[in-house]
Amino acid sequence: MPKPPLLGLTLSQLTDLVLVEGLPKFTAKQIAHWLYKKDIESIDQMTNLSLDARRKLSEKYRIGLVKPKKVAASVDGTKKYLFTTESLKFVEAAYIPDADRATLCVSSQVGCKMGCLFCMTGKQGFQGNLSAGEIVNQLRSIPEWQGITNIVYMGMGEPFDNLDNVLASLEILTSDWGMAMSPRRITVSTIGVKPAMITFLEHSQCHLAVSLHTPFDDERRALMPIQNVYPIQEVVDEIRNYDFSGQRRVSFEYIMFDGVNDTPRHVKELTRLLSNLNCRVNLIRFHPIPDSPLRGSSDEKILAFRDALTAKGLFTTIRASRGEDIQAACGLLSTKELLNQKK
CATH class of the missing domain: 3.20.20.70 (Aldolase class I)
Incomplete structure (x- = not known):
């Protein structure tokens, strides 16, 4: 089974997630900032999270970005x-x-x-x-x-x-x-x-x-x-x-x-x-x-x-x-x- 994605989680869902993982509550807002405001593709790029936090998250989760399979461009x-x-x-x-x-x-x-x-x-x-x-x-x-x-x-x-x-x-x-x-x-x-x-x-x-x-x-x-x-x-x-x-x-x-x-x-x-x-x-x-x-x-x-x-x-x-x-x-x-x- 693939790891569950972080993309698509609301702030309250992210808050529940970080508390379950033993991370500080404010980490949820940091994750949301990276997911929805920054152009990143991996949890490792969330540089204001501690190394331990990034490791914990990477072990269980993925960003969840899926690039388009195809693109057609019109004139x-x-x-x-x-x-x-x-x-x-x-x-x-x-x-x-x-x-x-x-x-x-x-x-x-x-x-x-x-x-x-x-x-x-x-x-x-x-x-x-x-x-x-x-x-x-x-x-x-x-x-x-x-x-x-x-x-x-x-x-x-x-x-x-x-x-x-x-x-x-x-x-x-x-x-x-x-x-x-x-x-x-x-x-x-x-x-x-x-x-x-x-x-x-x-x-x-x-x-x-x-x-x-x-x-x-x-x-x-x-x-x-x-x-x-x-x-x-x-x-x-x-x-x-x-x-x-x-x-x-x-x-x-x-x-x-x-x-x-x-x-x-x-x-x-x-x-x-x-x-x-x-x-x-x-x-x-x-x-x-x-x-x-x-x-x-x-x-x-x-x-x-x-x-x-x-x-x-x-x-x-x-x-x-x-x-x-x-x-x-x-x-x-x-x-x-x-x-x-x-x-």
Whole structure:
């Protein structure tokens, strides 16, 4: 059995660990500083720990950094990183530079059990949750990690189906003893797992993004089976109980499908559903996936849809497509790797 990793442990977990090992309590903060603020790869590099402390830790633990297995670089600067997990599966993270911002899109699960019709990750099926360390590793192990300004949990998996590990990773990313990122620089996406969403809203100050895609129950049920369990009206009603009038933001993700969700009746129903809610709607071009009956709306339809929503008072933006030449849509690269592995 490999030694357990230190990466992914919170300060309270590190404190428990050092006390069990007979080390001073303050050693926990020293370890956290090295893990989450410094560019080290071994316990021996933690030079302000005593030699005895480093020896004790090295005998039982490892840093836990896992370098990407592959990287694909786009002509637009986007990079797609492929990682091997502890269970020898594959997950992806996307690095997206843009002027003075550098965003990292991270995964929270291997595969996904939610079965959304438009998602390649869902076609893989559910293969496991990522640990907090495996989530943080997607940031900590890439060469650009210290220049990342924003993080979005919009990669493989449903973050709120892995809530404990996602919350632990957010604690590491936002705490002073960790990476000290502002929670206003982090967005967590969900398809609407309502109980876990409530826990997140009450225990984190990070932004929330909800995958909406159509305001009509029957259409959403066909696209997203979660609609059978947590209808989007109930999800939106719950969100209304929280304050998004300040810097915290809620957004609704809306992939545009030709002839499916891009009509005037959708504009009207979206306006009703989101009325008087301080939010934004992000329109997203569809990256085609194999064997899907869905096709993306034309740019003309997307622009008209944006303008119609804006005219109704909904703050609406169109997300720029990035990395199409390197299969940057979630699940494509890892699926390819899985297929290669089976050959």
